[in-house]
Amino acid sequence: MNEELERTLLSKFPEIFEITEAVPDDFLWGIHCGDGWVPLISAMCQQLQLHVETTGRPQIVAKQIKHKMGILRCVFAGTDDYSNGVINTVIGMSFVTCEMCGNKGVLARGSKGWIRVLCDQCRLANPG
Template structure:
């Protein structure tokens, strides 16, 4: 297991308000290169939640889809303003993932390999 994968796997224990049921059923369905993006997103969401002790989030799924980060969650007891802040944080992370190699975390670009989209750097790129 890589250090990045270990970081991802430790997030449910580090952020119990985001992962109230513990580890995700299918785990983190993305490459290790995005571990920093997901970690920073969890830190941001936890900070936003501190503003409302009664509010909660449940992270449902974290994966790659169409070459970008998808972070699915539900929230309860949040104001409209807080819901917007949560959504903006997730959208910012998803946008950042479109420029970060999913495999290694270096700066990357979208690659279409036989219809499969993914963001890779020049080192991880698979040439046709």
């Protein structure tokens, strides 16, 4: 993920990523996926934080967000049935969302063996 996009997510959802004032501005948390999934991750974090704030539940904390076997993999601590449903919905959406640009995509194996969700245009531009 583009560093600027990651920093934007970290600043929007500091509680979820356990960002404190002591963390330097150039800190990166380590979200490993394409830029096209940023809207999915942002919507997920927004719903999770809203759930915490409206229910008084303990803070939900991200432990890992990355691309694995072509789809989004998310690990959080402090989840309940509702928040797991939000997370699973976003993971399901990653099956049909181009990881590079966010358009409609399909899961496929590239010529170098990588499995990714890409739209036709991004697949042609990145055949690996």
